[in-house]
Amino acid sequence: MTDIAWQPSHADLESLFINNSKLDRLDAYLSRFNPIRVMRMEGMEVRHSNILGWLLDPLETHGLGDRFLKAFLSEALKGESAKGRPTALDIVQADLRDIEVRREWQHIDLFLLSRRNNWAFIIENKFHSAQHNGQLAKYMQKVRSAFEPEEGQLEVKGIFLTLHDEDPEDTSYASIGYDAVCELLPRVMAAEGQSLGQNVQIFLDHYIEIIKEATGMSEERDEMEQLARALYRQHRKVLDFIWDHGSSTNFTLARDEVFGDTWGDGEIVKSGKHSLVSLGSNGEQFSFLPLSWFKSLGEDGYTWPGCENWWFGFPVICWMQIFQSDKGAEGTVRLFAEVGPLSDVDGRKKLVQAIQAAGTKAGIADIRFQKTAANEGKKYSKFLKDNIIAIKDVQDIEEISRAIQGLLKKFQPCFDAVAPVFGEFTQYAEEGDE
Structure with a gap:
């Protein structure tokens, strides 16, 4: 959280907002006209x-x-x-x-x-x-x-x-x-x-x-997310100050109630027995890796060909997202885990099969891929089932918080069962510069 005594100077604000090409690109992306989105039909x-x-x-x-x-x-x-x-x-x-x-x-x-x-x-x-x-x-x-x-x-x-x-x-x-x-x-x-x-x-x-x-197949969105992270790293204190003194969504506030307000690019956050590496976030979703997965994947010392521009460059990602129903204030909170677009077809197939085998061995029915997940040409494969908690009011921070905690508790055995799998697949990664 931003130091309460610190305030951005005039020069700090000018550096962020005046003739900043990165900010201009993000603004152009967010300002795209799409009639389906304008009419709020994209989720219907x-x-x-x-x-x-x-x-x-x-x-x-x-x-x-x-x-x-x-x-x-x-x-x-x-x-x-x-x-x-x-x-x-x-x-x-x-x-x-x-x-x-x-x-x-x-x-x-x-x-x-x-x-x-x-x-x-x-x-x-x-x-x-x-x-x-x-x-x-x-x-x-x-x-x-x-x-x-x-x-x-x-x-x-x-x-x-x-x-x-x-x-x-x-x-x-x-x-x-x-x-x-x-x-x-x-x-x-x-x-x-x-x-x-x-x-x-x-x-x-x-x-x-x-x-x-x-x-999650938009390459343009992936590029913009990387640009946003670069912009955040460059102007972190100013943006944190704006965030602390600006508005927030109820889903973000519920996330902070569960994990604290230190959610950030690669920060380790905890809620009870659950330890996560916090990655991206917006008003309706936040992405992460269980800490055990992060360590098993070699932390950030590897790059995974094919996944460089997908989420945070890992071959797998988790995220929670809130969805509002077409009917009033009701909605759902969902937890997703997905294998991404590894360019090594054989390696991706083996990774999908190994995750499924780990779930079967542990007797966890909620780890299950679609039958086509390992097929050549398949790029994105989710594997958590029965991953929904219904909520009565998408504006109720406490109810959303309970849903987040409930999903973490339910799927912790899945996280634990799958974690050892990733250490066996670093052969399909490339070592970083560090």
Whole structure:
């Protein structure tokens, strides 16, 4: 915390605020116009379903035809051929221009029907909300009942679209993440080239920006976070003074109530038996590594190829984040742990497998990756399940504090079980200059 007797001089303030190119770049980044964000739609699951429904409809105004539809369905069904048709190969060879897209039909987020091919697809979209018990199986039953005369010939596939690498409760559903949407949509747009309308191009660029930031895949955001850290190191005393005398969010205040007000770039903080290395923070999230992970990773003496611009350069990261519900003041606090984009494909695969094996050995069901986590081309893989605590009021600092402490207590055994794994993977790192 800033020394209470210290105050910034006129020269200190000028150095930070006058013709500071780093501050100007950050200001330009934060001032970007994005209509989806302006309308506060970026976290609303129903709005994402609306946009995806538009994109998946070959007859809609986007001009992509069935190109994105095929890319999305084939990616979701990749590796699912043992569960029957249609397979991913069936999708890419089919004519899907007759697909009928229904929103909220029988309470299903997205229902796709191709009468020409006798195929139906149930798409359950989970951007922030959690699954309800038996929900997915019920949807499958509803579809089969509604098309009972065609039941013998209609092939029905369930697809579970998730932001947080959550597994579907019903294992008959195929899984696909929003990270795949981030990769598929720009590829389809590039393939369309000049035929894509300018207004559509601009809107989809805005949408890709939103989901990249939601999935942690935004390279621009990673670059800006590094720039912000450099700016903070250079002007730390002035910025601390501004922070101490300025406003703060309730989530940040709750974090400080749990850990004290020393949260910073690489500071060790404690709450009871929990020791963390505090990394980044903003009004709705804070990132960290359990101290045992930090030590096992070689502390800050290594660099990890592929992760240089991802979070803080480590191959794994943890963060807590608060989400407000669409309904009033309710919300959730969630704890995430994620393996990042290591460029060594074999090393990344082994790291994912070793973390999973450590969880299995310790009998911890909450350590679990999606089945595609170790696949080549996969860059971001979350692995903590049942990682949500609901709160009644996102403005209640004490309630948020209890949620933070509750998640730390619940997942401390996970942190302990996984920590030894990282020491075995320093062979995939490069030694730093120190």
